[in-house]
Amino acid sequence: MNLLIDLQCCTGCGACVEHCPGHVLSQDEEGRPYERYPDDCWYCGVCETECPAQCISLLFPYLIR
Numbered sequence: 001m002n003l004l005i006d007l008q009c010c011t012g013c014g015a016c017v018e019h020c021p022g023h024v025l026s027q028d029e030e031g032r033p034y035e036r037y038p039d040d041c042w043y044c045g046v047c048e049t050e051c052p053a054q055c056i057s058l059l060f061p062y063l064i065r
């Protein structure tokens with residue numbers, strides 16, 4: 001788990017999924033985002049900055065693989 005996604009504030013807009021350059025994220029059938037391929041995340045922070053509701057936080061420490 002690389003991110004904290006606050007599903008209480010998430011609107012399901014899909015911006016995080018759309019903008020993630022590593023295609024790490026996906027949405028479930030109810031539109032909730034989740035880390036589909038967490039090992040592919042390189043902590044660029046795009047999902048965090050692109051979320052219009054500011055629901056995503058990168059978790060520290062980073063997992064260096």
Ligand code: SF4
Pocket residue numbers: 002003019020021022023024025040041042043044045046047048
């Ligand atoms: S930090 Fe970057 S690579 Fe990781 S899920 Fe967010 S947008 Fe994708």
Ligand code: SF4
Pocket residue numbers: 005009010011012013014015016017033050051052053054055056
């Ligand atoms: S960008 Fe934010 S509000 Fe939109 S689906 Fe992702 S976490 Fe939810």
